[in-house]
Amino acid sequence: TMTGKHPWQASLQRKFSLNPFWQKGHFCGGTLIEACWVLTAAHCILRTDARTLQVALGKQDLDRREYHEQMFDVEKIIKHGHYTERDEIPYNDIALLKLKPKNGHCAIETKYVKSVCLPGGIFPDNTDCYISGWGDTETGESSHQLLDARVKLISQMQCNAPSAYNNRLDESMLCAGNLQRTRADTCQGDSGGPLTCAKNRSYYLYGIVSWGDQCGLKNKPGVYTRVTRFLNWIRTKIQEEPN
């Protein structure tokens, strides 16, 4: 993607390696929704101590220190109270990260760091939306450059069809991809990142990268947390916190 095209994209990073499987650096995506608030997937931060995390904003290349990046520690992790996993599928897969202010402020809006809008309504099925992240690619390796792709919103009925996910989706989820010719999809390492849809030249966070059967498979599109189901939860949790 081009630098600044997804200025709300966040990279969740471990400050240090905890073991061979929990290595230092990027492990999940996130989305900046307010100066001090990043939305991500609950499964990304399960049993994670906020002190071990940092959030990078304005990043394009994970391997470089970039002059437009803004790094923050995490003050608090708020996981959805009804997050659960059944048959390895995450339900209500949403969490908020409260950033720790630096010099009295959190994210400073620039061309490369900007919050996304939260949706006020429903986008119809078949709408073209956008995914982005540093997750695994078709080479089996993750990318140090931020990548993006276009996907279509898929109806719940089609996605729950026997040939697809066979009723494993509930209303907290939505599907996006391309059932006929699967090419673009999110994958491991993209979790927590944004699925945005545009209206009147503004981008709205419509989904959070959550899960899927492998990646890029025919009939198995990406499954995203349906953000519109959690708008009240997001507002309430942010309002409950002192500024």
Place this chain on the structure above:
Amino acid sequence: EHLTGTSTDSADDYYYEYGTEYAEAAQNDHGLDFDATDPDWFHEYLDYDENPCDTKPCQNNGSCERNRKSYTCHCPKPYTGSKCEKVQNTCKRINCHRGDCLVTVRAPYYRCSCRHPYKASFCDKAQSACQPNPCKNGGTCQRHRIRSKFSCKCPETFKGRFCEIGTEDCFKENGLTYRGNVSQTILHKTCLHWNSHLLLESNYNSFMEDADDHGLGDHNFCRNPDGDERPWCFVTTSNKLKWDFCDVSPCPASEFSKNTIMSTKSPTVDNIPRTCGKPETRSPIKR
């Protein structure tokens, strides 16, 4: 990333369970608790067996001293911070009366940049505004009623406060590579030096990473370090730090939008306009 917490006998699950368990307990040097029964491999990972100085963590020619598992950076002035990544405000106690205090990398690590016709180390003495003639390229100096005021009347092909800007001083495309000498904004405000102490908190100053590549240094010439639509610089208006596009012309063959915007480049949170969801990238580039 899917941590089920359920146990099966596969190798992956075994390690994932270790992962979650130790993530909670992982509290060593980083101010967190620590379990003495952790397996050896875990300690190895946390102990950073290698010399932490090997990764050259100290920036700006800071020297690294190993300190058991950690390190200490000894920073050359004016750099500071745990990795010498910050710049100390050496202007804190300096009063550059009619000028701006700049942070420099040589002793005494500051210098005053005086507004003409003020001079001397701290810009507190004025010389005659038009003697000697400060106007370049044949410009004539005109005195005003106030002793310190002056203006240069420039020959047609020159402009700038001192007629120092010729027609060849122009920018191509969006001015990313502009290295000319224009130092005034479209509203004719004089640009701040990129090493002004006022810019130390800004993302863009002569101490930022790759400052040389962006043409930033100990000067106040307009530049475009962030790929904006044309060269710009910081100015102060009513004691507030602002930025504005510069009064620099595009080179004859190039085109750009003539829009002018006055806004805060490195704003405080209070005056950030709410522009959620609107990226500012330009149209796709033709391949």
